[in-house]
Amino acid sequence: MNGRERLLKALKHEPTDRVPVAPFTYYNAIYEMFDYVPKIETFFNPPDFDPVEKFVEYCDYFGFDVLHVLGSVWDVWVANTLIDQTIARSADNWDVTIEDQYHGDDELLRTLTIRTPGGELRHVEFHNRTSEYLIVSATKEYLIKTRQDFEILRRYAPAADQMDCQLISRARQATGDKGLVTANTHGSFNILGMFRKLEDILVDPLLDEVFYQEMVDYFLPRLVQRAKKMIESGADVIEVAGHWTGQVGPKTFQKYILENENRLVNAIHALGAPVIYHNCGDAAKIMRFYNGLEIDCWGYLTPPPFADVILDEALAVLRPTLTLRGNIDQIEFLMKATPQQVKEKVREVLMKVKPRGNWILSTTDFFFDGTPYENIRAFAEAGREFGWYQ
Secondary structure (H helix, E strand, C coil): CCHHHHHHHHHCCCCCCECCECCCCCHHHHHHHCCCCCCHHHCCCCCCCCHHHHHHHHHHHHCCCEEECCCCCCCHHHCCCCCCCCCCCCECCEEEEEEEEEECCCEEEEEEEEEECCEEEEEEEEEEEEECCEEEEEEEECCCCCHHHHHHHHHHCCCCCCCCCHHHHHHHHHHHHHEEEEEEEECCCCCHHHHCCHHHHHHHHHHCHHHHHHHHHHHHHHHHHHHHHHHHCCCCEEEEECHHHHHCCHHHHHHHHHHHHHHHHHHHHHCCCCEEEECCCCCCCCHHHHHHCCCCEEEECCCCCCCCCCHHHHHHHCCCCCEEEEEECCCCHHHHCCHHHHHHHHHHHHHHHCCCCCEEEEECCCCCCCCCHHHHHHHHHHHHHHCECC
16 A cells, blocks of 8 residues: 555545554755755745655655645745735735845845725734744734725735645655645634734634624635645645634634534535644644534644643544544654654554554654654654554
């Protein structure tokens, strides 16, 4: 059984020969292996290095089943307009001015001013090199500060599916039958947090339910448009971000989020792709409602102290037909443990989950720079040694 077959069956809740070994792997791990120091403006698609192709080499080196997350679209919808072709490009009634302020090679403050017939919008983002091989970005000022801002966006914003999907097509070609290409998008709640402050969207449904739902109803079709183009470009799986839902209580999740998430998930299924639901944060209070989500897989069951998911509780609460992925801590454990401790931890997890099945061995998020290779190798070898179902 090759990696593609194994992962597809795992996501379809069908028997596999062994548990797939597919940790969440990001750009920094690839850059570190090949000692390529990225630049801020070309982090996702450098002109002199191909991280998409090297991702597969990285997986081959450790013996991973390939879940190719770099085959995605990294634009304003992940707080990055450096390669954005939606809001950051001028269009009819949408005049964009960009101001970049660099602080050396490691920091960039970018300001977008958008002028429309209905008024002006402003978006500010900060890019920062947090380690030699990793650059992150975050929004400092959001487009939607008021209802009027939303009305301007809703009326004048360009189509959402004008993004460039070349990384997806390249990942599909590079991956072949070694695995799947998983393209990232946002859920109905998370997408609001890309355009509006988290503190606001946490209270929007409670203070103005109509306004909240209008925003959701605007963004959901745009998410589906984007998913359609990503799938047509070669994405096998759509990973839907829902990590900010861990900030809400059970009642809010059930009343204001669950149904909207399913609208998106069902639309993606209709396009022919399975869905991985990405919540790498707190989930203990709401994970029982994941039984009502039509998702195919939930990642990443992050345990204390970095989140609150206890594996035994998750296994007891979640429907057995839901594929699960994660639970191995890469923040401290994989950085500090010995290879033998890593092997024992992987064995412990697999012995718990194999009777249930429907499991993908993974970390709770991406490897940090400096993660010992002997520990990554121990993780992979233990997964292959103890992951067989027969």
